[in-house]
Amino acid sequence: MENFFISAALVVGIAQVVDAIFLYRRRGLTHSLAMYFSLFEYLWAAACLCLLFVGGLGASRWLAYSFLVYIPSAVILALLVDARGLVQPSGAVRVPMATVYFGGLYGVLYAGGAGILRAGA
Numbered sequence: 001m002e003n004f005f006i007s008a009a010l011v012v013g014i015a016q017v018v019d020a021i022f023l024y025r026r027r028g029l030t031h032s033l034a035m036y037f038s039l040f041e042y043l044w045a046a047a048c049l050c051l052l053f054v055g056g057l058g059a060s061r062w063l064a065y066s067f068l069v070y071i072p073s074a075v076i077l078a079l080l081v082d083a084r085g086l087v088q089p090s091g092a093v094r095v096p097m098a099t100v101y102f103g104g105l106y107g108v109l110y111a112g113g114a115g116i117l118r119a120g121a
Contacts, residue, residue, distance in 0.1 A: 001057075002057055002058055002060050003118075005051060005057060005060050005063070005064075006060050006063070006114050006117045006118045007114075007118060008044075008047075009060065009063045009067075009110065009111075009113075009114035009117075010111055010114035010115055010118060012040070012041075012044050012067075012110065012111075012114075013107045013108070013109075013110035013111025013112070013113075013114055014107070014111050015037060015040060015107070016037075016041070016103055016104065016106060016107025016110065016111075017104055017107040017108055017111065018037075019033075019034060019037040019103065019104075019107070020100050020101070020103045020104025020107060021104070022034060023095055023100045023103075024097075024100055024101075024104070027094075027097070028094045028095040028096060028097055028099075028100055029092055029093075029094050029095075030092065030093045030094070030095060034095075041071065042071070044067065045067060045068060045071050048063075048064035048065075048067050048068055049064075049068060051064055052064050052065070052068075059117060059120075060114075060117055062113075063110065063113060063114060063117070066110065066113075067110065070106050070110075073102075074099055074102060074103055074106075077096070077098060077099050077102055078095060078096050078099040081096040081098045081099065082094075082096045
């Protein structure tokens with residue numbers, strides 16, 4: 001189970017980097033793919049929470065903890081940086097660039113941590 005979790009965490013980290021690249025290219029304007037990435041992140045957070053309650057995770061529990069800290073941190077950062085600018089007059093959502101950078105950097109670190117754990121497993 002833990003090997004599967006670590007492998008999935010690696011995919012999640014890479015997906016976060018890809019999402020950040022898409023958002024960066026669009027200057028923070030979301031797109032349909034970004035909405036799927038967001039849904040995927042929230043589902044992954046729920047999976048991390050469930051796995052922490054069930055137990056059975058060894059060293060990879062820190063991946064689960066860090067992801068559960070990352071999600072609210074990213075939301076708080078977006079609200080602190082530009083709460084009024086999140087929703088554009090057109091109805092589109094613009095993610096502040098600081099949050100895009102934060103998500104991309106976290107994705108690199110998360111994928112890296114999962115990769116290190118995977119190599120040691």
